[in-house]
Amino acid sequence: VLDPGGLVWTVDVQVDGTHFKPAWASWEDIGWRSFMAAASDLAAMGAEPAAALSSLVLAPAIDDAALDALARGQAAASDVVGAPVVGGNLARGTETSITTTLLGRAPVPVLRSGARPGDVVCLAGSVGLAAAGLGLLVQDTTVRNARVQDAHAAACLTAWRRPVARIADGRALAGLAHAAIDVSDGLAHDAEQLAEASGVRIVLDADALRLHLGDDLVAVAARLGRDALDLALNGGEDYALVAASASLLPGFVRIGSVEAHEGGARLLLLTERGPEPLTPRGFDHFLEA
Amino acid sequence: VLDPGGLVWTVDVQVDGTHFKPAWASWEDIGWRSFMAAASDLAAMGAEPAAALSSLVLAPAIDDAALDALARGQAAASDVVGAPVVGGNLARGTETSITTTLLGRAPVPVLRSGARPGDVVCLAGSVGLAAAGLGLLVQDTTVRNARVQDAHAAACLTAWRRPVARIADGRALAGLAHAAIDVSDGLAHDAEQLAEASGVRIVLDADALRLHLGDDLVAVAARLGRDALDLALNGGEDYALVAASASLLPGFVRIGSVEAHEGGARLLLLTERGPEPLTPRGFDHFLEA
Numbered sequence: 197v198l199d200p201g202g203l204v205w206t207v208d209v210q211v212d213g214t215h216f217k218p219a220w221a222s223w224e225d226i227g228w229r230s231f232m233a234a235a236s237d238l239a240a241m242g243a244e245p246a247a248a249l250s251s252l253v254l255a256p257a258i259d260d261a262a263l264d265a266l267a268r269g270q271a272a273a274s275d276v277v278g279a280p281v282v283g284g285n286l287a288r289g290t291e292t293s294i295t296t297t298l299l300g301r302a303p304v305p306v307l308r309s310g311a312r313p314g315d316v317v318c319l320a321g322s323v324g325l326a327a328a329g330l331g332l333l334v335q336d337t338t339v340r341n342a343r344v345q346d347a348h349a350a351a352c353l354t355a356w357r358r359p360v361a362r363i364a365d366g367r368a369l370a371g372l373a374h375a376a377i378d379v380s381d382g383l384a385h386d387a388e389q390l391a392e393a394s395g396v397r398i399v400l401d402a403d404a405l406r407l408h409l410g411d412d413l414v415a416v417a418a419r420l421g422r423d424a425l426d427l428a429l430n431g432g433e434d435y436a437l438v439a440a441s442a443s444l445l446p447g448f449v450r451i452g453s454v455e456a457h458e459g460g461a462r463l464l465l466l467t468e469r470g471p472e473p474l475t476p477r478g479f480d481h482f483l484e485a
Numbered sequence: 486v487l488d489p490g491g492l493v494w495t496v497d498v499q500v501d502g503t504h505f506k507p508a509w510a511s512w513e514d515i516g517w518r519s520f521m522a523a524a525s526d527l528a529a530m531g532a533e534p535a536a537a538l539s540s541l542v543l544a545p546a547i548d549d550a551a552l553d554a555l556a557r558g559q560a561a562a563s564d565v566v567g568a569p570v571v572g573g574n575l576a577r578g579t580e581t582s583i584t585t586t587l588l589g590r591a592p593v594p595v596l597r598s599g600a601r602p603g604d605v606v607c608l609a610g611s612v613g614l615a616a617a618g619l620g621l622l623v624q625d626t627t628v629r630n631a632r633v634q635d636a637h638a639a640a641c642l643t644a645w646r647r648p649v650a651r652i653a654d655g656r657a658l659a660g661l662a663h664a665a666i667d668v669s670d671g672l673a674h675d676a677e678q679l680a681e682a683s684g685v686r687i688v689l690d691a692d693a694l695r696l697h698l699g700d701d702l703v704a705v706a707a708r709l710g711r712d713a714l715d716l717a718l719n720g721g722e723d724y725a726l727v728a729a730s731a732s733l734l735p736g737f738v739r740i741g742s743v744e745a746h747e748g749g750a751r752l753l754l755l756t757e758r759g760p761e762p763l764t765p766r767g768f769d770h771f772l773e774a
Contacts, residue, residue, distance in 0.1 A: 209542055251584050251586075285498060287504070297586040
């Protein structure tokens with residue numbers, strides 16, 4: 197947040213081998229998702245995207261066709277988000293990376309630091325789907341290029357390849373949410389970040405989360421031999437929004453509550469056994485998937 | 486240039502192995518010069534820098550000490566430029582790169598496209614020194630870490646390691662210069678860019694340039710077995726400013742003139758043999774040095 201006029205500004209980088217592998221998505225997908233990852237930061241601030249710059253480091257393997265596809269993906273995402281790519285630069289390197297910087301306007305910027313005891317914690321968008329899609333890509337090389345017959349698998353692959361920054365849900369935050377964050381590194385990780393920034397404790401409700409897992413996640417989790425709730429808590433790159441507010445926000449679902457932090461864990465998970473400390477495993481994009 | 490209010494925005498990336506090598510400069514130098522390279526774009530627009538974001542991709546070899554040094558160099562440069570680093574992000578990769586995005590304000594932004602026939606072409610800052618410094622680093626491994634006894638060599642090494650974006654000279658452009666560009670890829674290359682963007686022809690005056698080469702460049706060019714004028718024309722990364730204006734700008738020297746372009750070369754060099762087409766060799770940072 198740059199000034200009281202509400203100019204907000206963000207930068208994000210996606211690195212080949214760290215955030216994506218060309219075998220797992222088209223260059224168009226890679227351009228799209230790198231743009232959306234950056235735009236999602238603006239959504240979480242309740243900002244209206246205005247414009248973007250793209251800075252590319254291109255490995256020798258990136259030929260003109262790949263670069264065109266990458267730029268098409270960025271342009272398609274920027275159309276959806278409403279922030280044209282107004283410039284940027286190219287450099288050669290040995291490892292491809294895509295840096296996107298976006299400017300937006302937020303008359304009432306939402307920060308991570310305003311959650312208050314008594315707030316509800318609410319969620320817009322799916323969590324765990326992108327990690328499930330990535331899990332399929334890691335586990336099963338045949339899924340990568342094949343037409344995916346299974347609609348559940350297709351939904352998870354699309355979640356990873358074509359995430360959508362929740363700009364409209366972000367608009368709903370302005371003036372209502374006390375704090376918000378986008379889920380890039382996992383719901384548990386990012387909720388803990390919000391709790392720390394706000395000096396509060398967050399209790400996530402396992403039953404409420406289970407209600408919203410959805411058939412796609414449940415089916416693919418079973419195929420992967422993974423627990424669906426665990427994927428929802430620790431899977432990243434869905435770019436859902438988590439907010440704390442006095443009452444449930446329109447378009448969001450309730451997934452927990454904010455309490456005063458009196459020492460101990462910042463993050464609890466409420467299950468049938470009662471509340472227990474929840475340690476985010478973090479999401480290192482590939483290895484945890 | 487983002488809007489009539491005069492918000493200007495730029496992004497630049499420096500890649501290990503393309504723009505720098507850690508053997509040739511400290512990480513503090515590398516942080517400094519990456520910041521200045523980005524800030525120089527604002528100087529050429531006549532903009533007042535406001536704030537910066539830094540996005541780093543760090544190879545495994547970058548330990549905490551190296552990262553601290555890099556950040557110190559960025560911070561020192563940002564102090565000089567007057568644009569605090571207000572945020573950014575870190576990612577792991579196999580190849581280190583430093584992306585810097587800056588915002589500034591320019592009530593009267595100077596573009597590349599406004600040069601007019603009859604303008605003088607003027608220059609603020611040295612050209613060729615950084616390339617001479619790089620030439621020393623490439624040619625002579627002993628110069629890299631040794632205390633440099635030779636003041637001429639030291640000046641050239643400093644020009645490459647610690648360039649300074651010419652923000653104050655940029656201020657002099659606003660409202661006076663018809664067009665301007667910063668010299669990142671070589672005076673000839675960047676003057677040609679300005680000529681193309683403006684639809685004009687630029688004639689650089691070899692005698693005028695020779696007057697301003699300076700003892701340091703002449704001495705180190707001799708040591709390198711290079712022509713000093715050629716280094717001045719084709720050496721990049723000095724971040725001098727080249728402007729076209731109706732009369733000589735304060736703080737600048739006259740190095741040429743703008744003519745109507747009636748076909749043929751966009752760029753000429755005027756020598757005792759008369760004007761001749763000048764083909765920029767370009768500056769690929771290492772190989773041409």
